[in-house]
Amino acid sequence: MLETVPQQITRLDQIGRPVSKFVFLAIGLGAALVLFSSAFLTSFIISIVCFAFAAALATRGLMLNYPHPSLGWCNVVTLLRVALVAFLIGAIFDPVISVWVTFVVATIAFALDGADGWLARRDGMTSFFGSSFDMETDAALGAVLALGLLIQGNVGLEILVLGCMRYLFVAGSLFVPALRGDLPESYRRKAICVVQIVALIILLCPLTPVSFLMPISIIAAALLVWSFAVDTLWLLRPSV
Numbered sequence: 001m002l003e004t005v006p007q008q009i010t011r012l013d014q015i016g017r018p019v020s021k022f023v024f025l026a027i028g029l030g031a032a033l034v035l036f037s038s039a040f041l042t043s044f045i046i047s048i049v050c051f052a053f054a055a056a057l058a059t060r061g062l063m064l065n066y067p068h069p070s071l072g073w074c075n076v077v078t079l080l081r082v083a084l085v086a087f088l089i090g091a092i093f094d095p096v097i098s099v100w101v102t103f104v105v106a107t108i109a110f111a112l113d114g115a116d117g118w119l120a121r122r123d124g125m126t127s128f129f130g131s132s133f134d135m136e137t138d139a140a141l142g143a144v145l146a147l148g149l150l151i152q153g154n155v156g157l158e159i160l161v162l163g164c165m166r167y168l169f170v171a172g173s174l175f176v177p178a179l180r181g182d183l184p185e186s187y188r189r190k191a192i193c194v195v196q197i198v199a200l201i202i203l204l205c206p207l208t209p210v211s212f213l214m215p216i217s218i219i220a221a222a223l224l225v226w227s228f229a230v231d232t233l234w235l236l237r238p239s240v
Helices: 005-040 044-064 073-092 099-111 113-122 128-152 159-173 187-204 210-235
Strands: none
Touching: 005 044, 005 073, 044 073, 044 128, 073 099, 073 113, 073 128, 099 113, 099 128, 099 187, 113 128, 128 159, 128 187, 159 187, 159 210, 187 210
16 A cells, blocks of 8 residues: 555654764764874875765665664664774775774774674664664675785785675675575674684784784685585575
8 A cells, every 4th residue: 555645754754863863973973084084094085985985875775774763873883883994994005004003993893893783682773774784884894904904915815705705795696696585594604704803803913923814814714615605505505
């Protein structure tokens, strides 16, 4: 049944509140990112452009697919994480940035990962948008850290596995429709995701011995490939 005009107006009013708050928050975080990144980065414009692009995509997703009348602290935390990832994108192109700065920012971005999910469950604000927003932020963090480590030159090409597996999987789904199916909840998948980011942060840490870098990257990459292989085989299983 088609929605009546009053119902449509109510829907627009409800979605307008979280969207307007999200936009204002993005503007505020963008301004803070300008101040913070310009203090550390010569390439801070890259960070600002990346944050603006990510915030615009997230705003579109919020407008199209958000069921709650309020924004929720969970999405505030995730947008903060996006700003931190944007800073890291600028950092990997900066020749003079201290590795300690990138290590601390990456650690904070990872630590906040658990906070947004916990807040969403606590406040009853879980949504497809929120989970997708969180997942894409995790994927971007992994990709940025992997690329930064590759540029440093202390690890081999296997580090790209830790940063690009999700994007390879998505690319594969464009050609294999079965890969677009829904996967069941999996603690294995969540645990491997944590291992992936923790490994990248350990590899980034200036105190990690050089001799440990290659074994850590290879073991973490192998676990991630195994996890994606399990999910791929599950999606490709013959239907009964």
